[in-house]
Amino acid sequence: MNLKGKIVLITGGASGIGLEATKQFLEIGARVIITGRNQDKLDAVKQTMPSVTVIKSDVEKEEDAYALFTQVTALGGIDILYHNAGVGSPALNLGITNDQILENAVYEMKVNYFGVIRLNNLFMDMLKSRNQAAIIITTSILSLVPALEEPTYSASKVALSFYTKLLRKNLEILGSGLKVFELLPPLVATEMTAKRNDKKITTHDLVKALLSGIKNDQLTIRVGDTKIIYVLSRLFPGLAFNLVNPKKIYAQLR
Template sequence: MNISNQTVLITGGGSGIGLAIAKTLTATGNRVILVGRNEAKLRKAAEQVPGAAIITADVNSAADVNRLVQQVQAQFGDLSVLINNAGQASAYQLVAGANAFEKASAEMNTNYLALIRLTELLLPVLSAQPTAAIINVTSIVAYVPSVGGPTYSASKAAVHSYTQSLRHTLKATNIRVFELLPPLVDTEFSAEIGGANGIPPQQVADELLAGLAHDDDEIRVGQTAQVYELERASRADAFALVNS
């Protein structure tokens, strides 16, 4: 699937992977809508993305999401691509006093439940287009968990499973469902978990476009492809590589 001359909404579009994807899609002739919680951050990002629109919304807020959907219906009725990229992560281990429940609740709400709500509410708009796509951004840890981000890993595994179900459900419709699985990426978001050692966000954006062009349902970026193959052969080896 080649994405060009489309209207694309990107959550978490104000920085990192979302911003890199926005720049790349704009360069290939698409109209981009950047969504995020911080208006100042979105405005700064939009300065780097010619023609970008911004919508300030917290994907965890039902009121914000309803307003977002209403604005899309009123102003961007030709929306054909939804990229669910907003995320939250905590770096810690499952030891006594880790406060895992609260950390997991925040991660699951942002990474999983909010994604489900927004996707469902935008399905009518996407269904009205000749062709459309939903792209869920998960992670290498959707395949193999990280002991340093255990409940983040669990939230991404949940999205991985949801994405497969959604793809099967929509297979006879005009909507394609893709999953983007990057490894560690050097972004502000991943700084707490050693993101400085990760790949650049632009590599993720470039491999996303390549994967879409090849109709890869699961677009495994960088080291994720190696982990996927190892996991199929030996889960122990894959776990050791992710947690090395």
């Protein structure tokens, strides 16, 4: 898929993976629209990258989704919808109450799962009408093997992964040329993971792999350790689980 000249909408584009994606899409000649909840961060991106269109929008909120669709339509539409925004919470850590576990799980599903479906439904006809259009959905290594520390986050990514695969198949059955890419990152070095000492991939390397996969029409893009975990989860699921959940985690949960 040729990305030069494409108009890309990136949710959560003002920091972390989304910000790096914004930079690399611009470098290859794409036009970029980003969303985020923090106006200050959006303004900072606009200051350093004036060609980027910034729109304050919260993936969780239905009214924001409709407003976003209206604004993007007025701008002429998009060719690629990149679902980058996501939230996670360590639901089983000590000190987290049962009520908080449920509250966190609901929030994760609203953002990580329902937010994706809502935007897809709004932009679907627009994307299907475009030549060489695509949807990019970010799932996770944890959609293959769950993490003890992040059970509800893992579950939200499993749901999203299944939805992604079936959306792709449904479009194929309908004869649509709209491509659906699934990005499965390992642990990535961002603000959200700053306190973790585990092995991490840089945002630069992750986005570089994403763009390479899109250019080569690789619909499922597994990056870094996700490739290994994918194979092990099919052949040796117990080993894969232990690699994702080392023994030191057990002590933290007791």
